[in-house]
Each structure stands twice: as C-alpha cells, then as structure tokens.
Amino acid sequence: MRALKWTTTGLTLVFLVAPLLVIAIVSVNENRYMDFPPQGLSFEWYWALWTDLGWRSAILTSLTVASLGALVAVAIATPLAYVLRAYRIRLSPLLYALGILPFMLPPVISALGAQVFWNAADHAGRIENVIIAHGIFFSTLPLITISLAMETMDPALPEAAQTLGANPRTTFRTITLPLLVPSMITGYAAAFVLSLNEYIIAFLVAGFSVQTLPIKIFNGIRYGFTPTIASVAVVFIVIAATVFSLFAVFGNLLRFLGADPAILERNDA
Amino acid sequence: MSDRKPTHGTYAVLAVPVTMLVVFFLVPFGIMVASSFYHRVEGGFYTPAFELNSWRRLFTEVFIERAVFSIGISLLAGAVCIAVAFPFTFFLTRMKRRPHVALLVVVMSALSLSEVIVGFTWSVLLGRAAGISNILVWLGVMDEARAYQPGFVAVLLGLCYIAFPYCVLTLYPSLSRLDREVTEAAQTMGASPWRTFWTVVVPISRPIIVAGFLLVFVFTLGSYLISAILGRPEHWTLSVFISDQASFNANVPFAAAMAIFLTVLSLAVVGVVTVVESRTRRLT
Numbered sequence: 001m002r003a004l005k006w007t008t009t010g011l012t013l014v015f016l017v018a019p020l021l022v023i024a025i026v027s028v029n030e031n032r033y034m035d036f037p038p039q040g041l042s043f044e045w046y047w048a049l050w051t052d053l054g055w056r057s058a059i060l061t062s063l064t065v066a067s068l069g070a071l072v073a074v075a076i077a078t079p080l081a082y083v084l085r086a087y088r089i090r091l092s093p094l095l096y097a098l099g100i101l102p103f104m105l106p107p108v109i110s111a112l113g114a115q116v117f118w119n120a121a122d123h124a125g126r127i128e129n130v131i132i133a134h135g136i137f138f139s140t141l142p143l144i145t146i147s148l149a150m151e152t153m154d155p156a157l158p159e160a161a162q163t164l165g166a167n168p169r170t171t172f173r174t175i176t177l178p179l180l181v182p183s184m185i186t187g188y189a190a191a192f193v194l195s196l197n198e199y200i201i202a203f204l205v206a207g208f209s210v211q212t213l214p215i216k217i218f219n220g221i222r223y224g225f226t227p228t229i230a231s232v233a234v235v236f237i238v239i240a241a242t243v244f245s246l247f248a249v250f251g252n253l254l255r256f257l258g259a260d261p262a263i264l265e266r267n268d269a
Numbered sequence: 270m271s272d273r274k275p276t277h278g279t280y281a282v283l284a285v286p287v288t289m290l291v292v293f294f295l296v297p298f299g300i301m302v303a304s305s306f307y308h309r310v311e312g313g314f315y316t317p318a319f320e321l322n323s324w325r326r327l328f329t330e331v332f333i334e335r336a337v338f339s340i341g342i343s344l345l346a347g348a349v350c351i352a353v354a355f356p357f358t359f360f361l362t363r364m365k366r367r368p369h370v371a372l373l374v375v376v377m378s379a380l381s382l383s384e385v386i387v388g389f390t391w392s393v394l395l396g397r398a399a400g401i402s403n404i405l406v407w408l409g410v411m412d413e414a415r416a417y418q419p420g421f422v423a424v425l426l427g428l429c430y431i432a433f434p435y436c437v438l439t440l441y442p443s444l445s446r447l448d449r450e451v452t453e454a455a456q457t458m459g460a461s462p463w464r465t466f467w468t469v470v471v472p473i474s475r476p477i478i479v480a481g482f483l484l485v486f487v488f489t490l491g492s493y494l495i496s497a498i499l500g501r502p503e504h505w506t507l508s509v510f511i512s513d514q515a516s517f518n519a520n521v522p523f524a525a526a527m528a529i530f531l532t533v534l535s536l537a538v539v540g541v542v543t544v545v546e547s548r549t550r551r552l553t
Contacts, residue, residue, distance in 0.1 A: 013372070018394060087273050087279050106508055116525070117293070136290065197383030236383065258438075258442030
C-alpha cells in the first residue's frame, strides 16, 4: 500500500508538472525553432510579449474582456442570488436553474447561440458581444459563491437592523451587502480567470475581429510557432501558482476546497 | 430570512438579471433552435425556412461516427481520470501539511491553465522537436525522435489533463471527511490496508465516484481545443465539429442541429448526476 501511495502520487505529479517543465525550457531557447537539448539561453521571447504589438494588443483585449465580463457576471449574479435566497419566490428553483444552465452546458452551445443572436441583430464581431457572452456564461460562478454566502449568513444580523428601525434598503446597503463582498470578490476572480482562458465562445462570437490571447495562441500554434507562445504559457502558469500559493499561505485554501476543517491537525499528529 | 414576502421592489430588482439571462441566453438559444430548420444557402448564408435537411444529416454515418467517438473518448477519459484521481485524492487527504498543501497548489495551478496552453504543452511534449522522444534519444534509450501527436492517445492524455484537477476537487471534500474510525476499525479487525481500501473506502465512496466520473464525462464532451490541437480530424469531438461547421464551413443550420443534440445529451447526463446525488443525500 505504501509503495502504491508513492507511485500514484509520484506519477501523477510527473504527469501534472512534466508539460510545464518542457514549456519552460522551450520558452528560454535562443533558437527561433524548438529543439532539444536547447541551444543557448535567452529571455527575448518574454520581452517580445510586451514589444510585439500583436501580442500586446491580444493581452490588453483579453484583460478588457475578462475584467468587464466578470463585472457583468457579478452584476447578474448578485441581485439574483440575493432575492432568491432572501425572499420567498414561487419560481425560485426555476430562476436559479436559469442562472446555472449556461455554464452547465458545453460552451459551444452558448457560443453558437450568441453567434446567431448577434448575426440576427446585425451587430456581429464587436468586443461588447464577447463581454456579454462571457458575462452570461460565467455568471454561474458568482451566483454559486454569493448564494452560499447568503445561506451561511446569520439571519439575526439583518433582522436586528430592521428591529432598530432600518428599512429594507438601508439594511441591504449597510448589513447584507458588506457581508456579501468577500463572496462577490471570489466569484469575480473565478469568472475573471476562466474568461481569460476561454477560447470557443470568444472565437465564434467575434473571433475574426476581436483577438483575445487564447485565440492568438491557437492561431500561433496553427500558423507558425514562435517561442513567445511558450513564454505566454509560462507567465500564466507562474501567475496561477503564485496566486494559489499565496492563498494557501494567507487564506484558507483547504477550507475553500471543502476539506474537513480538522484534517491537518489529525494528519500532522 | 428566506420567508420574507416579496414586494414590487423585489420583483424590480429581480427583473434585471432575469432579463439579461432571457435576452442573452434563452433568446439566442431559441434563435439557434429556429435556425436549425433554416435553409442553408451555398456560400455561407442561411435564410428563414422550415426544412428538416439539417436534422436529417444527424442520421448520416459521418455524424453518428462523430457522436459515438465523442461519447466514447469522454467515457474513457472519465474512467482513466477516476482510476487515477481516486487513489491520488485518498492518499492526498492523509498527508501532512506541507506535501498536502503543495500538491493542492499544483492541482489548482493545473486547473487554472487555459485549454489552449494545455494542448500546446502536450503537443510539444509529444512532438518530434522538443519532447519525450528527444529526451530518450539524448539519454541513448531511443535511436530516433518520434512524434506521438496528433493521435488518439495524445487526445486522451490532453483530455485527462484538463479534467483531472476538476475530478480531484470533486472527490476531495468527501474523502477528506471520510471517518478515520471506519478504516481504523477495519484494520483493527485484521484487514490489510490494501483490503481496507477495496472493501471499505471504495464502496463507501461509490456515489462520489459516480458523480466525479459523470462530471469528467460532461466536461470533456464539451472540450474543444484539446482534440483540435492534439488530434486528426477523425479524433475531433462534437464541439470541434460544431464550431467547424459554424465558422469554416459556414453551415449554421447543421451546426445548430448538432448543438441541440449535444445539449440534450449533456442535460441527460446532468439529470442523472442530480438524481444520484439526491438519492445519496437521502441515504446519509
């Protein structure tokens, strides 16, 4: 069993990390073409991310789409999660399902739907189409985080505010909303990261005129490799690993992932 | 708090998100359903009509082959992922703080990678220019570098890579809460760790194994870039086929018919997951 434990863990770790290592090596290869063992060390491909206009504009487009798309997602999710959890509404399960549905289905469904919709509206190929499509598709994530926060909120807090004479609007603004902010931020971050990585919706909605980073990378793979693709990948990997390491050190990553709160005390004992 | 009566103001607040979802999700979906009946004009356009041509194409051999391949490789990816992720997650939940957190950070980092980057890294790793075979040649194990992509195994590996972290995260909460006394009791009674794993841990976890398997299935069924990058056209999943028809072949009606087929298929699987989950919740 002990042997199985270390082989399973070891092999899985190699499986997860191996492609990342290879890509890191390719990204610092001096030669324009991939070769192994690498020829010389060079960081010019990282520099090219900023100096090359095509890459820079793809990065900026992606950041625009992700930041505004995640904003749309939170703007849709917050009132929906609040009203469905705070009030007794007959269609509540149905409306919640409507918020979950886009994300449950394969993304190509939302992608094709948005494509025919904007074609019908004669407004194809604009960046705002991508922002809205991402906002709808990823609104499920803040909807889930905010709904969970509503469920775990102490009902005595808004009740106390009302007993003290606050009207519903003041209660919401001064009590409920501040308590929901952490879950809104988590939902925003999740939607932001996934929107940054999303390809098929961005491609079908406006892929020929709005070039996001994943579209640029995919075109790069298809029509001509440059080590810059590898350096983008490395930048993404480093950002992700840093964010989650910080989360593990300063936040409660294990709790966030749903672990039993006492798990580590027991394992360390 | 959930028993407050809604007022007119409540409905006004609710109207905003619901309108957004209806206008930008349900209406597009409706237009897509309608356009599956439209007439396709050669050259990339379509005109409103009512014909069943696109639907009839769903029964041609090419499409059935695509659908069967897509479903088959997703089932296989689900099986492989569970077979590896279940013991991995089980061992992970029994580790001390440092390796425990470190492995979770690796899993979460892999999770946050874009599909396009995963596809690209595997295409390099399995390629002829700077991949595994080059390392083997360099070490003297192999004579000549080989390319393992595009190919079926490459697509399967890529699909497992993108689905594996989600699979681990589905299994993690329940495995971390698995009562230690249960496994300890089995071992006190004389069962070996191996036997305990097979006769106690796996049977207890059956519902979550099913849920994880179906999650991987739906997730990989909708994947696009992995099979587009790592596969030949015969390895394309339905998603690639749909978007290919919608963009390069400019046959939106046929793409729409296939998309509706994929929707029904995914909803059926999600329905099964929901039933399984509610049944296990009743049992516990």
